[in-house]
């Protein structure tokens with residue numbers, strides 16, 4: 286190493302002055318730089334930096350922006366870079382610098398670029414590598430997949446590995462594989478106030494054939510001088526970056542003046558029907574136990590919005606036929622348990638009493654007749670935690686973590702986590718890993734207590750866990766490390 290460096294600088298010195306040496310220069314240069322990124326002395330580095338900033342930075346970025354993580358067109362070997370800078374690629378818009386710099390100066394530029402790229406890549410790797418998160422069963426780091434969002438509410442993975450992201454303020458994004466955010470037109474008009482806005486996105490089970498997807502959102506209506514809203518579901522076909530054939534297939538009744546508890550997670554059941562959660566809209570005492578309104582329930586509909594004939598309350602004059610379960614408060618996480626093929630959800634309790642429940646046809650989950658929590662102001666909501674006829678949760682959080690988003694860990698990328706249920710938390714700002722034994726939660730581990738409010742958690746088809754964090758909105762991928 287030392288002798289080749291010495292050689293390099295001797296060659297460099299020899300070449301520095303003379304025209305006569307120009308020929309040897311280029312062979313000498315490429316030999317010297319052929320070792321990879323030739324190390325530059327402080328003076329050489331300063332000169333290379335000045336030349337780079339004055340002659341290249343305007344087009345390629347002062348800090349080598351266009352070179353870091355570049356897919357090289359012509360190659361990245363020192364020889365190719367040297368030639369490219371010297372002779373340019375005039376037809377591509379890259380000028381030739383043969384008349385501007387000596388070969389030695391070009392060699393320095395090559396080293397400067399290559400060295401800078403490596404340094405930045407190392408720094409990037411260390412930044413994420415530096416924060417290795419330790420869990421009981423495995424260590425992982427966070428790979429930042431998307432930034433520049435505010436409240437990413439939900440993620441869905443397209444068959445081509447692009448991702449759809451809903452931003453609560455109302456935009457549906459496509460995140461391309463090279464991690465660019467693109468806007469998708471045709472999303473519904475939303476009331477982006479309080480907890481409302483553009484909420485969940487779910488692909489049709491046959492998306493790869495029909496490109497159909499579903500969006501849940503806070504629909505808005507003006508009535509008698511008031512702005513009212515409710516949870517609605519739009520079905521649409523994704524065509525490039527546009528939604529087409531939009532159709533509202535569900536609109537919860539009645540609309541309300543409140544701006545919270547929209548629920549809104551969408552999930553397809555093993556029966557092919559669309560299940561979704563509907564929050565109580567703040568109507569604690571009036572909605573969840575009243576089968577005549579949609580609020581405070583889990584619903585089941587067909588993909589076109591029509592009602593399956595065997596829904597539990599079909600044919601009852603006092604009941605909304607889409608209702609599948611009732612006595613729910615505000616569920617912002619739902620996922621199909623791959624081991625049991627049952628839908629699981631979690632819901633926000635009041636002060637204390639967040640729950641994990643298994644979605645069972647016609648069951649009453651008790652809100653607000655029974656609860657493990659108390660009111661936000663400290664007052665009592667119910668004396669009862671359990672009651673006959675009411676399905677007890679399989680897991681309770683007291684105090685509340687404010688759960689949002691959930692995913693069962695599948696595949697082999699996360700040894701030790703397989704089969705665990707991951708749950709994001711808003712107020713407690715963490716990722717809860719629930720270890721399961723059948724329908725029992727046997728252990729809870731709390732992870733990522735330093736990343737912020739976790740709004741959504743998903744498994745990608747290629748077996749990675751993704752989380753969406755809000756304000757600032759960032760999507761991370763959890764990458765296991767040794």
Ligand code: HEC
Nearest residue numbers: 340341344357358359360366369370377378379380382394
């Ligand atoms: C007027 C703008 C401009 C300036 C100034 C400029 N370049 Fe370029 N350069 C380009 C364009 C355009 C390309 C073609 C590839 C692309 O589109 O990025 C290119 C390509 C290159 C490539 C090949 C990249 C590949 O993918 O193979 C290298 C290396 C390069 N430039 C280095 C330099 C250096 C070093 C300087 C300063 C001495 C410089 N360029 C100055 C515009 C410029």
